[in-house]
Amino acid sequence: MHAIIAEIIAKYNYWIYVVLMMIGFYAMIGKRNLVKKLIGLNIFQTAIILFFVSTGVKRGGGIPIVDKHEALLHGVDVAKFVNPLPHVLMLTAIVVGVSVTGVALAILLRIYREYGTLEEDEILEKLGR
Amino acid sequence: MTSSNLHLYILAAPLLGAFAVNLAGRVSRRWVAPLTLGVLAFSTAASIVVLGRVLQEGTIHYTVGNWRPPYGIELVIDPLGALMLLLISAVALTATFSAVASVARDLPGREHLFFAMYLILIAGLTGLAMTGDAFNLYVLLEITSITTYGLIGMGSGRAPLSSFIYIIMGSIGACFYLLGVGYLYLLTGSLNMADIARILQGLHGTAALATAFAFILVGLWIKMAFFPLHGWLPNAYAMAPTGASVMVAPLMTKVTVFLMIRVIFSIFSPAYAFFQHPEVQAGIVWAAALAIVCASALALAQRDLRRMLTYIIVAEVGYMVGGVWLANTQGMTGAILHIVNDALMTLCLFLAAAAISSRTGSLELAGLRGLYRRMPVTMAAFTVGAFSMIGIPPTCGFFSKWYLILGGVEAGQWGYVGALLFSSLVNAVLFFRIIEIAFFPGDSGPGHEHEKIVIAEAPMMMLNPLVVTAIALIAVGLWSGPLVRGIIQVAIPGGF
Numbered sequence: 001m002h003a004i005i006a007e008i009i010a011k012y013n014y015w016i017y018v019v020l021m022m023i024g025f026y027a028m029i030g031k032r033n034l035v036k037k038l039i040g041l042n043i044f045q046t047a048i049i050l051f052f053v054s055t056g057v058k059r060g061g062g063i064p065i066v067d068k069h070e071a072l073l074h075g076v077d078v079a080k081f082v083n084p085l086p087h088v089l090m091l092t093a094i095v096v097g098v099s100v101t102g103v104a105l106a107i108l109l110r111i112y113r114e115y116g117t118l119e120e121d122e123i124l125e126k127l128g129r
Numbered sequence: 130m131t132s133s134n135l136h137l138y139i140l141a142a143p144l145l146g147a148f149a150v151n152l153a154g155r156v157s158r159r160w161v162a163p164l165t166l167g168v169l170a171f172s173t174a175a176s177i178v179v180l181g182r183v184l185q186e187g188t189i190h191y192t193v194g195n196w197r198p199p200y201g202i203e204l205v206i207d208p209l210g211a212l213m214l215l216l217i218s219a220v221a222l223t224a225t226f227s228a229v230a231s232v233a234r235d236l237p238g239r240e241h242l243f244f245a246m247y248l249i250l251i252a253g254l255t256g257l258a259m260t261g262d263a264f265n266l267y268v269l270l271e272i273t274s275i276t277t278y279g280l281i282g283m284g285s286g287r288a289p290l291s292s293f294i295y296i297i298m299g300s301i302g303a304c305f306y307l308l309g310v311g312y313l314y315l316l317t318g319s320l321n322m323a324d325i326a327r328i329l330q331g332l333h334g335t336a337a338l339a340t341a342f343a344f345i346l347v348g349l350w351i352k353m354a355f356f357p358l359h360g361w362l363p364n365a366y367a368m369a370p371t372g373a374s375v376m377v378a379p380l381m382t383k384v385t386v387f388l389m390i391r392v393i394f395s396i397f398s399p400a401y402a403f404f405q406h407p408e409v410q411a412g413i414v415w416a417a418a419l420a421i422v423c424a425s426a427l428a429l430a431q432r433d434l435r436r437m438l439t440y441i442i443v444a445e446v447g448y449m450v451g452g453v454w455l456a457n458t459q460g461m462t463g464a465i466l467h468i469v470n471d472a473l474m475t476l477c478l479f480l481a482a483a484a485i486s487s488r489t490g491s492l493e494l495a496g497l498r499g500l501y502r503r504m505p506v507t508m509a510a511f512t513v514g515a516f517s518m519i520g521i522p523p524t525c526g527f528f529s530k531w532y533l534i535l536g537g538v539e540a541g542q543w544g545y546v547g548a549l550l551f552s553s554l555v556n557a558v559l560f561f562r563i564i565e566i567a568f569f570p571g572d573s574g575p576g577h578e579h580e581k582i583v584i585a586e587a588p589m590m591m592l593n594p595l596v597v598t599a600i601a602l603i604a605v606g607l608w609s610g611p612l613v614r615g616i617i618q619v620a621i622p623g624g625f
Binding site: 034037099100108110114127 | 315
């Protein structure tokens with residue numbers, strides 16, 4: 001039991017991302033409201049963004065801004081800086097996520113104008129008639 | 130503008146064209162069609178030159194912005210990628226003629242918006258065929274997906290709802306792919322495909338690598354609508370505006386199958402993907418066989434021509450996934466040839482559906498009565514497409530199916546071979562049912578026996594690309610020998 005808890009604590013960032021991902025997944029599948037599904041999708045994407053960002057962290061690492069002269073004279077001690085690459089990648093992923101959300105919201109607007117509701121059950125009922 | 134960068138202009142032309150179309154289209158709608166067609170014609174011509182160059186001089190490596198790989202984004206155009214570039218730009222160009230005609234009718238006043246998204250989608254697809262960077266692939270995948278969501282959402286009736294379901298499913302697929310890339314980055318510290326492949330050689334057999342592979346594969350399967358994950362496709366493609374479906378349906382799933390081949394060969398290795406766990410490889414071929422059988426059966430249940438075609442697309446994805454995972458040269462040849470052939474067949478059938486719906490307004494099977502008399506040219510081309518789907522020589526569908534069956538026999542995967550034959554039979558039933566309905570005249574009441582038959586073909590803008598595609602189906606079939614020997618067997622990546 002102790003071993004399992006120690007394992008969870010040692011890799012807590014992975015556990016958090018898995019839990020968040022499952023929350024988002026549940027919202028996408030279990031919720032009947034289309035906006036809640038979209039929020040679930042956003043939680044899902046955020047979980048992956050957090051996963052990436054957490055992988056760049058180093059114990060005792062600082063902000064990766066390097067003084068040019070210092071670096072040319074003494075070189076760079078990589079252990080002193082967090083890895084900036086995952087953060088940069090996630091900037092792009094955030095942009096992608098925002099675009100998806102934007103398109104989805106625009107489409108939700110059209111759905112609302114068409115059916116007058118955003119509840120999946122009611123829409124399906126109207127389609128059935 | 131130097132010709133050594135020609136491959137980059139294949140991508141840049143539609144991307145810049147999209148902005149030009151949006152701006153010029155606001156001034157006058159007359160600019161939209163010539164600009165779109167011009168840009169795509171340029172891309173097609175450039176792809177032909179690039180394909181010739183790649184076949185002569187070997188793979189082109191290009192570093193964008195002169196940032197050297199593995200730090201910068203690298204474009205890699207190997208023979209397979211060059212073939213895909215030509216396929217994408219040629220299919221898009223042909224489909225655009227029909228799209229111009231149907232968008233002018235379906236979405237009057239919004240042509241510039243439609244074609245701006247349409248061109249960005251094509252730019253994204255050409256980018257997917259060239260990129261050599263795993264994260265860049267994710268971004269391009271999302272560019273193509275987001276524009277597709279928008280294009281489908283422009284349809285009427287149920288289209289926005291289908292598009293929303295596609296957004297949820299498609300984003301889950303993209304997130305899975307991204308997560309897989311994340312694990313690869315943790316393992317190797319690199320995002321360049323060639324660099325990852327080099328570092329991974331010593332890491333085969335770790336659990337993290339298997340996780341990465343599984344996430345990437347499932348993500349791509351969702352995007353390509355591999356059978357149990359196909360739920361979003363039939364509604365989305367059947368509800369999309371006619372102008373969007375003639376381009377999206379032939380290209381999106383096929384390009385994603387190409388990406389699967391790319392990922393297996395350029396990031397992982399065939400030794401890892403196929404041969405390290407033979408039971409996984411055999412299981413995926415069985416899943417493909419199941420996909421073919423179930424999707425074909427579902428196609429039988431449809432009463433609308435376009436919905437029926439969407440289920441056939443799902444079955445065809447099963448063909449290609451199975452062909453790749455047969456893990457032998459015959460199967461891989463068949464899968465790549467089928468990417469080309471299936472794009473052309475789907476294009477032919479969707480163009481025919483667009484032409485029919487422009488005249489009859491509906492694609493209910495029962496409403497197709499007497500079409501052979503009213504639209505003889507359209508139905509002749511439809512018949513060629515149908516024969517190709519069934520796999521009757523000399524249409525091209527026969528040859529790729531032949532390679533797939535040979536591959537299945539060589540691998541001893543009798544379930545897959547059986548599924549292919551079953552699906553051919555089902556396709557024969559499906560299409561001969563339509564041909565029968567359309568061949569006999571409508572129920573004209575008594576006294577109307579000598580009713581004059583009015584020939585009412587679709588407009589030339591829809592008819593011409595359809596005829597060209599039907600001829601291409603037969604031409605590709607007749608020349609599939611040179612195509613396989615000259616391009617595809619060169620294109621099959623090393624290690625095979």
